Amino acid sequence: MVNDKKIRVLAAKPGLDGHDRGIKVISRALRDAGMEVIYTGLRQTPSQIVSAAIQEDVDVVAMSVLSGAHNYLFPKVMELLKERNAEDILVIGGGIIPDEDVPAMKEAGIAAIFGPGTYTQDIIDYIQANVS
Amino acid sequence: MDNDKIKKKKEAWQAEVEKGLAKRPERKENFISLSELPVERLYTPDNLTELDYERDLGFPGQYPFTRGVQPTMYRGRFWTMRQYAGFGTAEESNERYKYLLEQGQTGLSVAFDLPTQIGYDSDDEVSLGEVGKVGVAIDSLADMETLFNGIPMDKVSTSMTINAPAAILLAMYIVVGEKQGVKSDRLAGTIQNDILKEYSARGTYIFPPKPSMRIITDIFAYCTREVPRWNTISISGYHIREAGSTAVQEVAFTLANGIAYVEAALKAGLNVDDFGPRLSFFFNSHLDFLEEIAKFRAARRLWARIMKERFGAKNPRSLMLRFHTQTAGCALTAQQPANNIVRVAFQALAAVLGGTQSLHTNSMDEAFSLPTEEAVSIALKTQQVIGYETGVTDTIDPLAGSYFIEHQTSRIETEAEKYIRKIEEMGGAVAAVEKGYIQKEIQESAYHYQRNVENGERVVVGINKFQTEEAKPSNLLRVDPVVSSQQCEKLKKIKAERDQASVDRSLEALIKAAKGDENLMSPIIEAVRCYTTLGEICNALRSVFGEYEASVMI
Numbered sequence: 001m002v003n004d005k006k007i008r009v010l011a012a013k014p015g016l017d018g019h020d021r022g023i024k025v026i027s028r029a030l031r032d033a034g035m036e037v038i039y040t041g042l043r044q045t046p047s048q049i050v051s052a053a054i055q056e057d058v059d060v061v062a063m064s065v066l067s068g069a070h071n072y073l074f075p076k077v078m079e080l081l082k083e084r085n086a087e088d089i090l091v092i093g094g095g096i097i098p099d100e101d102v103p104a105m106k107e108a109g110i111a112a113i114f115g116p117g118t119y120t121q122d123i124i125d126y127i128q129a130n131v132s
Numbered sequence: 133m134d135n136d137k138i139k140k141k142k143e144a145w146q147a148e149v150e151k152g153l154a155k156r157p158e159r160k161e162n163f164i165s166l167s168e169l170p171v172e173r174l175y176t177p178d179n180l181t182e183l184d185y186e187r188d189l190g191f192p193g194q195y196p197f198t199r200g201v202q203p204t205m206y207r208g209r210f211w212t213m214r215q216y217a218g219f220g221t222a223e224e225s226n227e228r229y230k231y232l233l234e235q236g237q238t239g240l241s242v243a244f245d246l247p248t249q250i251g252y253d254s255d256d257e258v259s260l261g262e263v264g265k266v267g268v269a270i271d272s273l274a275d276m277e278t279l280f281n282g283i284p285m286d287k288v289s290t291s292m293t294i295n296a297p298a299a300i301l302l303a304m305y306i307v308v309g310e311k312q313g314v315k316s317d318r319l320a321g322t323i324q325n326d327i328l329k330e331y332s333a334r335g336t337y338i339f340p341p342k343p344s345m346r347i348i349t350d351i352f353a354y355c356t357r358e359v360p361r362w363n364t365i366s367i368s369g370y371h372i373r374e375a376g377s378t379a380v381q382e383v384a385f386t387l388a389n390g391i392a393y394v395e396a397a398l399k400a401g402l403n404v405d406d407f408g409p410r411l412s413f414f415f416n417s418h419l420d421f422l423e424e425i426a427k428f429r430a431a432r433r434l435w436a437r438i439m440k441e442r443f444g445a446k447n448p449r450s451l452m453l454r455f456h457t458q459t460a461g462c463a464l465t466a467q468q469p470a471n472n473i474v475r476v477a478f479q480a481l482a483a484v485l486g487g488t489q490s491l492h493t494n495s496m497d498e499a500f501s502l503p504t505e506e507a508v509s510i511a512l513k514t515q516q517v518i519g520y521e522t523g524v525t526d527t528i529d530p531l532a533g534s535y536f537i538e539h540q541t542s543r544i545e546t547e548a549e550k551y552i553r554k555i556e557e558m559g560g561a562v563a564a565v566e567k568g569y570i571q572k573e574i575q576e577s578a579y580h581y582q583r584n585v586e587n588g589e590r591v592v593v594g595i596n597k598f599q600t601e602e603a604k605p606s607n608l609l610r611v612d613p614v615v616s617s618q619q620c621e622k623l624k625k626i627k628a629e630r631d632q633a634s635v636d637r638s639l640e641a642l643i644k645a646a647k648g649d650e651n652l653m654s655p656i657i658e659a660v661r662c663y664t665t666l667g668e669i670c671n672a673l674r675s676v677f678g679e680y681e682a683s684v685m686i
Contacts, residue, residue: 016246016262018335021375021462024575025582027686041684042335043250045258067246068501068611072261098501099604116466116499117595119586 007131008058011039012049014077017067018042022094026062029120030127046076054086059131062123066095075108082109090130094118139178149173166420166590167378168580169543175535183538188433192528194448196436198429198541199529200487201452206525210238211483212490213515214291216458218243218268219502220615222278225268229283231505235512240283240321241291241492243267244301249336251297251670254619264615266502267293271623272665276304277311286314290321291366291456291490296338298325299347300669303657306359322363322412322456325351328389328561331680332570334371338670341562343677347652348393349400352407354653363412365393366456369431372570373416374462376578379427380544382416384551385561385570387435391552392561394443404443408450417479417486418460424479425531426540428455428486434545457483458492466499468594469605477514484518485531491515501608568683575686626663634662639672646676 011027013020020042031037038056040049053061061081065073074093081087093105094114102113111130114123133141163171172179183189190196193203202208215232217240218225229240244267247259253271254263263269270276280290285308294301302323306316327344330337337344348365355364369377369386377385390411397407415431417424435453439445459479464472473496480493493511495503503511519525531537555564564570584590591597638659645655659669 016250016252016258016336017266018246018330020335021578024686025376025579028575028579029582031686037686039684039686041682043258067262068265069246069261071613076261096499096501098608100608116464117592120582121586 006034006036007060007127008036008056009038009060009062009127010049010053010056010058011037012044012052012061012063013040013042013065014044014046014049014063014073015065015067015069016043017065017069017095019064019066019095022066023062023064026064026094026120026123030062030124033124035127046073046080049077050080050084050086053081053089054084059090060127061089061091063091063093064095065093065097068096070095070097070105071101074105074110078109090127092123092126135178135181138176142174142176142178146173165379165423165540166418167380167423169380169423169540169547175539177535179535179539183542188542189532189538195440195451196433197452198433199532201432201454201489205487205528206484206519207528210519210525211488212239212289213237213512213519214239214241214456214490214492215508215512216241216243216293216492217508219266219609220264220268220611221618222268222270222275226279226281226283228505229279232508232512233283233288235509236516237512239289239291239490242279242293244292244294245269246336248666249294249296251338251666251674253623253665253667254616255623256667259616263619264611269615269619270301270304270666271619272626272663273304273307273660274622274626274663276301276308280308280312285309285312286318292321293324295324295327295330295334295336296344297666297670298323299351299653299656300660300666302351302359302362303653303660306657307661316359317361319359320361322366323351324368324414325365326368326389328392328565329368329371329385331565331682332372332385333375333574334368337680337682339673339677340680341566343646343673344680345392345396345562346400349397349402350651350653352397352410353400353402354651355410356402356406360410362410364407364410366412366414367393368414370414370416370458372574373418373460375574376462376581377574378577379418379420379423380547381551381573381577383427383431383434383544384548384555385574386413386415387431387438387548388552388555388561388564390435391438391442394439395560398443404439404445405447405450408439408443408445409447409452412489413453413455415455415457415488416460417457417483419463419475419479421478421482422536423540423544424482425486426537427544428457428483428488429529429537429541430544430548431455432487433541434548454489456490456492457486457488459483459494461494461498464494464496464499465592465594466604468600468602469496469499471594472496472499473510473514476511477518480514481518481522481524484524487529497605497608500605502611504607504609566683568685572685623665626665630663635659635664635668638662638664639668642669642672643676646673
């Protein structure tokens with residue numbers, strides 16, 4: 001059966017970080033790959049992100065943080081998603097995330113972390129393979 | 133040989149070369165620079181027929197300053213070696229500054245954390261997770277006193293990367309100076325204070341453009357009188373480039389912002405030759421070595437022409453584009469990180485050959501985290517090697533006269549002028565930002581670059597060619613998460629100990645000034661003096677000015 005429903009993605013910048021080159025490039029690439037992309041803009045609190053994800057009924061939340069605040073922000077988003085029974089959403093993260101922080105992120109429920117140098121094609125492939 | 137003859141001979145030579153291409157093709161069909169400017173096989177005098185030495189190049193220290201802003205350049209003294217640093221608490225950053233000064237660094241450059249940059253105290257809810265991360269946390273004058281403890285403010289120049297709350301941090305610096313016995317007219321340094329590129333590329337805006345421009349011109353006016361050695365703004369292309377622009381866009385959008393600041397100051401009744409000499413600039417040094425050298429020279433010439441022809445500036449210092457450079461953070465790779473040392477060395481060399489006044493060299497581990505002391509030390513020593521060992525500093529602007537460099541210098545100037553004209557037609561830089569035009573142009577370039585890396589058109593060693601598996605560095609710098617609670621404790625203590633009545637009075641006076649048209653610097657200085665916090669001051673201003681709403685588009 002052909003599923004022609006477009007994958008919906010919320011691209012989000014949690015926290016106060018202003019580095020948005022990466023998230024914008026990825027948003028463009030996901031859109032060019034046929035996905036529906038909603039970009040939140042800067043300075044979103046975890047609860048704003050979770051509300052937007054639920055309201056927009058997205059399949060994926062893609063977050064980017066380069067300020068070092070991921071250890072607080074990423075798990076917080078996961079916690080709020082669980083509270084609102086939305087943990088079926090695939091959540092991925094990227095930015096400047098040191099390797100040693102990755103296990104804790106995965107434990108919190110972030111499905112994958114993409115660091116500097118990642119090809120947008122790899123993110124597209126990952127999403128297509130993991131959205132049911 | 134005259135130009136016509138050279139041209140004919142060159143054509144004959146090209147024809148000869150092209151005959152051989154079928155058998156021995158070149159690496160690519162088209163050669164283009166990192167910024168997508170065409171690069172020809174060979175440049176000869178016939179590429180420079182329009183160039184007039186006196187008009188376009190001149191002499192160092194003289195209009196149009198293409199060859200440098202000082203008459204002796206690095207024969208007199210080197211650029212200021214200034215590493216951007218700061219993290220955690222004021223105590224930790226103070227230690228790092230003292231370490232850097234001991235290593236031979238000649239100026240300080242303060243990085244603030246994001247809550248400080250966006251005008252929130254460390255105990256604000258939105259600060260959660262961010263305190264002390266990308267820079268030092270400053271909540272009140274007490275933190276600033278600690279930050280400069282034991283650092284002689286009459287001897288060291290300090291650059292502060294602070295924009296929306298620049299007036300507040302400058303006020304704190306002035307008051308700490310007073311306490312050290314250094315009068316404000318002896319203080320030397322820079323505040324970034326460039327809000328326009330925050331809207332288009334860097335993201336730490338607070339207030340809407342109109343009140344933001346007023347704060348900036350208030351700072352210009354105040355410093356002209358009280359802090360005459362202070363660079364009141366550092367008009368920054370660095371972040372525009374980091375966000376993905378080309379070299380041409382970097383020059384164009386930066387100078388367009390510069391024009392907007394000059395116009396705002398003139399409108400506020402200031403004289404161009406009073407504030408003009410204190411405007412400074414900040415550029416990126418990226419990987420395309422020759423293009424970057426040409427870019428710095430082009431920016432210098434174009435700004436001198438704009439200040440002279442358009443604004444009628446007379447003081448030669450108003451015409452000089454003096455600039456700080458930082459090597460391109462976005463060119464650092466997490467793969468094979470030691471290669472970054474080499475990249476940074478070339479970028480730093482380009483900045484020096486381009487005539488920079490100060491330089492920050494990135495550390496090899498910055499694709500992972502803030503740099504370790506060891507990594508910073510290599511980066512700083514890269515500058516010392518260039519300065520003391522390579523010999524490029526012994527003669528001024530040594531690449532001038534290169535057919536290619538001069539051609540690219542003129543090309544970048546011309547292309548940047550086209551953009552500036554387009555921005556003018558939209559109503560200037562503020563309007564262009566509000567329409568999202570600048571953001572869109574930068575995004576387009578960033579996306580195009582990423583496509584080129586992914587399709588192999590643009591080679592990045594270790595990313596899309598010559599990949600190897602290797603272990604990532606393990607000794608990364610970590611900011612201790614207790615910074616946040618320590619900072620909140622300090623804040624509580626300050627609030628308990630200060631004289632609340634003077635704080636309240638200072639905020640009332642500030643709000644009154646903000647509603648009227650009085651210069652905001654004096655009420656801000658009075659507020660910081662009685663330990664009113666940065667968050668309290670910014671909230672008072674938010675209550676009058678409102679906040680900027682960014683338009684989001686992909």
